[in-house]
Amino acid sequence: MSPFANGFRDAMLAILLTAAPALASAPQPTYVGSQVCGECHQVELERWRGSYHDLAMTEATEETVLGDFDGVEFTAHGVTSRFFRKDGDFMVRTDGPDGELHDYPVPYTFGWWPLQQYLIPLPGGRLQSLGIAWDSRAKDAGGQRWFHLYPDEPLDHRHDLHWTSRDQNWNYQCAECHSTHLKKGYDLATDSFSTTWSEIDVACEACHGPASGHLEQARLAAAGGVAHWDKRKGLVVDLADRDGGHWIIDAETQLPRRSVSRKTHTQINICARCHSRRGQISEHYVYGRPLGDTHRLALLDEGLYYPDGQIQGEVYVHGSFIQSRMFAQGVTCTDCHDPHSLKLKAERDQVCAQCHLSARYATQAHHHHDEGSAGASCTACHMPQRAYMVIDERADHSLRIPRPDLTIATDSPNACNGCHADKSAEWALEAYEGWYGKTAPDRPHYGQALHAGRVGATEASHRLIALAGDEAQPAIARATALDLLHQYPDPTHMLTFRRLLQDRDPLVRAAAVRYLDTANPPTLMELGFPLLADPILAVRTEAARTLAPLAAMPLPDGEKVRLDAALEAYRASQLVNAERAESHLNIGLVEAAANRPEAAEKAYRTAIRLDPKFGPAYVNLADLFRTLGRDQDGETLLQQGLAVIPQDASLYYALGLLQIRAKALPQAVGSLTRAAALDPDNPRYSYVQALALQGAGDLPKALAILDQALERHPTDRDILFALVTFNQQSGNLEAARDYAARLKALK
Structure with a gap:
């Protein structure tokens, strides 16, 4: 075996052992079944029977x-x-x-x-x-x-x-x-x-892990005494609090606090495995390890969450809860929910009253609603519900104070107008300020920065970088800010990113390393390579994906071995969901970035085989053909895709660009016009359609297209720049100056 093969094997072994420490230990515990658990834990088993887990x-x-x-x-x-x-x-x-x-x-x-x-x-x-x-x-x-x-x-x-x-x-x-x-x-x-x-x-061992070791120790202890118990009693994970912490009311603030700061989130990570919007990246689940070792958590993305982080799509609680002040203070799932029956530990608002004094909060002086009304309920104001699957009402676990001002600023909902739907957010804000003053609306909120990033506001860049660097804010919001910053590349951001690559939260580290795909190769190598050894798999896989272009460049032998091993681990993470076309698309993108066109083509074709209606695979394979000088093959492929998915705007857009390269401008105008009609919310399609029309000599129509697109996307810089240029060409200098002023205001 060559020295390179040995080095690659050792690097791969190190990555796999870091990803799943339990793989290195033996013997592996096995599952014994809930009936066996119930032989000793009858009370818990009976509470579980008939639960939604059961x-x-x-x-x-x-x-x-x-x-x-x-x-x-x-x-x-x-x-x-x-x-x-x-x-x-x-x-x-x-x-x-x-x-x-x-x-x-x-x-x-x-x-x-x-x-x-x-x-x-x-x-x-x-x-x-x-x-x-x-x-x-x-x-x-x-x-x-x-x-x-x-x-x-x-x-x-x-x-x-x-x-x-x-x-x-x-x-x-x-x-x-x-x-x-x-x-x-x-x-x-x-x-x-x-x-x-x-x-x-979802039985006992779904949460507690395989119990054969626990069962063996229990039987030995029954025969020979407690000396046979180890620290965790043979369980693969310890879900109990061992720090002696409990909830008390602070004498000065009259607010609840934990007597001992919570140091670990083992229980929450166990629950988050299922109660989160996430994608699986490893089949080697190790009980008690952080979620990022096996799953990639969805961030506060548009369509899943409103700009201020309230639930919008189906996100399964965890991403909401880790935004909350309660999570930051150490509240965990079983503070409110019985872990076996899954029922609340008290009736309705009494679950809140376990920690929050009823004399202070269950009063009209606090909630300003009639006793017994919906507005007098803790959850109505602080955990508003949304219906999923038509009839399934699910509560927002970010446990936030209603903010009508954020509705006005970001178009996020608020609990006040959730009940008073016939009233305006301005009405709700006036009532709120009359009750509580202007303290809350005056407080900055990360939703303002995320909204600015989504809509391309003038101040988006500096707001997002400030949020990303603020360790007092929820990590999921900071990581989302980093992803939004891809739209606003700025060399000065690197000063902050150097620090964020070492952030204590893996969500932030993963998002920071993703941003490095905007960096030049020396910076990418300097800042990205250390993340290949991150303790969390989700961060390592992001680092490998981002560093893939370096695989096509000369590297010292040691770095090459490390990068090749990391890319192999990335491919393995994608093949966890090998049945999904998206996984093979991701592999294809990495192979293309690493200048391995044959492997990239194979991955893209696998994606199409699995799902012939998956448009991105056609688009990226056609683009690979472009880089190889095979545009004719690309055109054939895109036409094949359109025969299967004729309403896919991205295929028409890719075809239009190909036709421009082939100098078939009339055909290109037709394809790009079709793309813009199918997806009018994509500003890039309208912009390129206008460029093609201008190139074909139809400047008035190009201007009309751009004006319509600007109404939908008033902060799009490319559209504004084209309007400046095209109006200059048409002799309308006044309009050109107006658009130039709007463009300047965005910088």
């Missing part, structure tokens, strides 16, 4: 199926489905992947309240989540009915949200968090699953 997934039986399968029909999207029984099985007749009606067995239920879904097997070991669900609420609450989870989305069997699609696949989307010790068992060669679990639901 009922997360079950075999379909008379006791577990809540829906009406007595020949009931339900019509949605032009399809009439029938729920019935046959030979003891629960069945549904509905439209399949070919659009035709078929009879399907329902072997599993999924969830319990307020709705229950049903899983249907399809070839290749797939279980698919039916888009029609049962409303399990009481009839007088609107329940006891079938309903469609996407009632307003016009869909048929070709739609990405149809129950037969990859996006509705249980093996990928749901399984990890609804069963215990799940092994997905995906095979890329056959595009099939062989998924297994130790228990069908």
Whole structure:
């Protein structure tokens, strides 16, 4: 074996052992099952029985199926489905992947309240989540009915949200968090699953980890005394508080505080594995390790969160909670929720009164609403709910003070207008200031910086860098600011980034290393290489992706070995979800950056094989062909893509650029016009469409396109610059000066 091979092997081994320390220890603990746990922990087992964890997934039986399968029909999207029984099985007749009606067995239920879904097997070991669900609420609450989870989305069997699609696949989307010790068992060669679990639901060992060591020590202790217990009693993770901390009321402030500052977040990381919007990057889950060792947490991205961090999309609590002052003060999940029954530890507002004095907060002097009204409730104001899956009300766990001023400034919602929907935010702000003064509205909020970054405001750059560097702000907000700063590259930011690359929070470090893709190679190597040894896998994978272009350059042998090993670990992190086209796209992008075109092409083609309707794979493969001088192959490929996904604006845009390179300007104008029409919210499409029109000699139409685009994107610098230039060309110098003044104001 060559010295290089030895070095590569050693580097890979170091990376894998850092990613999953438990891999180096033996023997590995095994799962014993909840029934065995219950032999000693009967009380906990009984509390768990019937909980939403216990009922997360079950075999379909008379006791577990809540829906009406007595020949009931339900019509949605032009399809009439029938729920019935046959030979003891629960069945549904509905439209399949070919659009035709078929009879399907329902072997599993999924969830319990307020709705229950049903899983249907399809070839290749797939279980698919039916888009029609049962409303399990009481009839007088609107329940006891079938309903469609996407009632307003016009869909048929070709739609990405149809129950037969990859996006509705249980093996990928749901399984990890609804069963215990799940092994997905995906095979890329056959595009099939062989998924297994130790228990069908979320059982004891889903949180406590495999318990064989605990069981062995318990049996030895029963026979020979407590000397056989180790510090963690054989458990792979210790979820108990061992610091003696408890909640007290501070004598001076009358506010709750923990008697001992919380040093670890083990329990929260365990819960976050499932109760967060995240992507899996490792199958080697180690109980008690930080979330970033196996998952990449979604940040406060548009569509998932409002600018001020309130929940917008379905984000599953964790990303909200880590924004809260309660998290910062050491509150953890089981301070409010019983870990076994999952019920609140007290009724309604009394769960808050465990720490917050009722005499101070449960009064009209504090909430200014009639006793017993919705506005007098803690959760109505501080944990407003949003409905997901049509009827599932979920509370925002950022536990924030209502801020009508932020509604005015950022268009984020506020709890006041959530109830008083007929009133304006200005009305709510006036009432708020009348009750509490102007203290809260005068306080800066990270939502203002994130909003500025989203809309391209003049002050966005300095607001975002200030937020990113402020350690008093939630790490998830700071990391989001760093990602938004990609739109505002500035060499002076590097002074701050040097510090943020060493930040104590991995979310910030990962976002900081992502920003380095704007840096030159020497800076990238100097600042990025140390992150390849970061203790958190999510940071290391981001570092590897960002450093990939250096693999195409001459490097000292040691650095080359480290980078090659890191890139291999990155590929492995993507292949955790090898069934997804997005994973192979990511691999292709890294291979292209590393100047490995054959590997990049293979990855892109794999993405297209898995999902022929995945537009980014066509676009990036066509762009790879451009770099290789194969534009003819690129045009053929893009036309193939448009035959499958004719409404994909990105394919028309890529085709238009290719046609410009081929000097086929009339065809390019047609393609770019189509792209802009399909996606009018993308300013780049309208901008390039206008450039093509101007190049084709139609300056008036180009100006009209730019004016329309500027109405939708008033701070877009490219559009403004083009309006300056084109108005100069048309002789309208007054308009050119006006647009130039607007452009200058943005700098």
